[in-house]
Amino acid sequence: MNDSGSLFFILMAGLAGTMTLIYFPLRLFLTATARSRRLKLLQRIRKLRDELGQPIE
16 A cells, blocks of 8 residues: 555655746736736827827817
8 A cells, every 4th residue: 555655745745846837937928918018008008198288289
């Protein structure tokens, strides 16, 4: 029975390592791109607000 316990531990450690190598970089990338999109949208809103605030010539 000791063999199956160590096999289970190795399997769980392998899954945790795989998750660390795939999930965390993917999560960081998605967070960075979402922030970038949000920042660009806020900049467009500010630009439009400034344009609307100026009188028409």
